[in-house]
Amino acid sequence: MARSIFGELQQTFRTLLASRPGSGAAVETLTEQAFNLFEANIGVQSAHLPVLACDKGCPSCCALRVTATAPEIFLLARYIRQIDQRAPRTALGLLSRRVQLANRTTRGLDEVERMKLREPCPFVVRGACIIHPARPLACRGHASFDRRACSQAMAGRDVDVPVSAPHIALRGLIQDALRSALAEA
Ligand code: SF4
Missing domain, CATH: 1.10.10 (Arc Repressor Mutant, subunit A)
Structure with missing residues (x-):
């Protein structure tokens, strides 16, 4: 199948x-x-x-490492440029800068070091994913049934998150x- x-x-x-x-x-x-x-x-x-626990305003898992293919990244880059051009003076208009800062913070770190940092994705703005329509497949494919378990896992507790x-x-x-x-x- x-x-x-x-x-x-x-x-x-x-x-x-x-x-x-x-x-x-x-x-x-x-x-x-x-x-x-x-x-x-x-x-x-x-x-x-069952109904998923994920919804707008819950960026718990957005501190996990996200991988993406090159075409997904190209599409995302175009989306970010469009937002930055539309709203250059607002928080949304600083997306490129946020990506640069995140890169500086996490570059060269391995998986474990990144997890310890618990650095949220630079696209989380006021608790929501600001590039949601262009988010990579990795983000689309991660869906949880238990919001509390997600929060506990991200706080470093050893819990199973039902996905x-x-x-x-x-x-x-x-x-x-x-x-x-x-x-x-
Ligand atoms: S791209 Fe959006 S959904 Fe994916 S980790 Fe970043 S903020 Fe979360």
Whole structure:
């Protein structure tokens, strides 16, 4: 089942890349399509599960290390530039600066050192993710059923956080198909 979904995703991405070879815009469209596919399918995939605890205003897990593919980062960079141009004098207009500061704080640290820092993602502004529409697949694929457990884990307590397996699986499938189609192209 997962193999056939992977094949369909891979073909969708391949077709898009082949339609505009070498185009940077095609890579951005590809990434948007990957996000749209995640959002369009995750509801059905997780319909049998309890309601998630995640919502706007809960950035508990946003101090974890987040990985992203290069196309996700390019799309995010464009999104940040747009916000910075629209709101240059506000807190939102300082996003590039926030990224630079976070880079300075965390650069060169390993996973354990980063976790100890508990440095929140630079995109958390007043408790909410300010780049939410452009957040990477890693963030989309991390969904918890227990807000309290998340807070305790982030405070350093040894607790199990119940997370949604379909979110993790779908994120992995889409990201792997995206990588595979890009590598081929
Ligand atoms: S990008 Fe958004 S959702 Fe992801 S870690 Fe940063 S603030 Fe949290």
